[in-house]
Amino acid sequence: NAGVTQTPKFQVLKTGQSMTLQCxxxxxxxxxxxxxxxxxxxxxxxxxxxxxxxxDQGEVPxxxxxxxxxxxxxxxxxxxxxxxxxxxxxxxSSYHSVNEKLxxxxxxxxxxx
Amino acid sequence: xxKTTQPNSMESNEEEPVHLPCNHSTISGTxxxxxxxxxxxxxxxxxxxxxTSNVNNRMASLAxxxxxxxxxxxxxxxxxxxxxxxxxxRDDSGGSNYKLTxxxxxxxTVNP
Numbered sequence: 217n218a219g220v221t222q223t224p225k226f227q228v229l230k231t232g233q234s235m236t237l238q239c240x241x242x243x244x245x246x247x248x249x250x251x252x253x254x255x256x257x258x259x260x261x262x263x264x265x266x267x268x269x270x271x272d273q274g275e276v277p278x279x280x281x282x283x284x285x286x287x288x289x290x291x292x293x294x295x296x297x298x299x300x301x302x303x304x305x306x307x308x309s310s311y312h313s314v315n316e317k318l319x320x321x322x323x324x325x326x327x328x329x
Numbered sequence: 330x331x332k333t334t335q336p337n338s339m340e341s342n343e344e345e346p347v348h349l350p351c352n353h354s355t356i357s358g359t360x361x362x363x364x365x366x367x368x369x370x371x372x373x374x375x376x377x378x379x380x381t382s383n384v385n386n387r388m389a390s391l392a393x394x395x396x397x398x399x400x401x402x403x404x405x406x407x408x409x410x411x412x413x414x415x416x417x418x419r420d421d422s423g424g425s426n427y428k429l430t431x432x433x434x435x436x437x438t439v440n441p
Contacts, residue, residue, distance in 0.1 A: 257433065258433050259373070306372045318429070
């Protein structure tokens with residue numbers, strides 16, 4: 217098992233560019249989520265999904281889109297990057313959405329200039 | 330209001346036990362306490378969780394006070410690899426993972 221795989225590990229964007237952060241898990245987990253972590257801060261939930269075809273907003277969803285067409289993949293899209301989106305992004309998954317431990321990817325460090 | 334209160338940082342020596350405190354004075358009877366840790370440049374990693382009684386696993390022990398207003402994560406023998414930020418999380422959502430709130434945590438430094 218590879219666990220939760222995030223790509224790319226590093227990315228630099230210019231303001232206004234778009235990109236997709238990829239997240240894949242091979243554990244047949246129903247629940248997947250995206251967090252961002254800013255320096256000296258905890259993690260803040262962006263979007264989450266409790267199963268294929270189902271997504272919902274977390275604490276800080278503005279500027280981000282998600283979709284869940286398969287159980288394995290949960291991409292995060294930045295449609296028009298802004299410097300405020302400079303952060304480290306983590307994808308997490310768990311077998312169910314309730315009372316299950318979360319497995320995290322190793323993160324994507326994004327800089328928007 | 331913060332759901333939990335943790336010290337910003339703690340220091341320990343290698344091979345000694347470490348007790349990481351967490352205050353959750355407004356906890357209710359059905360709230361679980363979760364602990365995760367984040368090693369440098371990595372995503373968070375599950376450590377342990379519990380409801381009322383003390384819990385043990387291969388990584389750590391969780392001691393929950395009788396009134397449940399505080400808990401302590403115990404690393405029985407710290408290693409350099411245990412240097413990380415430790416997050417204490419109070420789950421007041423009935424177990425919904427999307428309700429878990431990661432605060433700033435406690436930065437644990439382990440001295441050789």
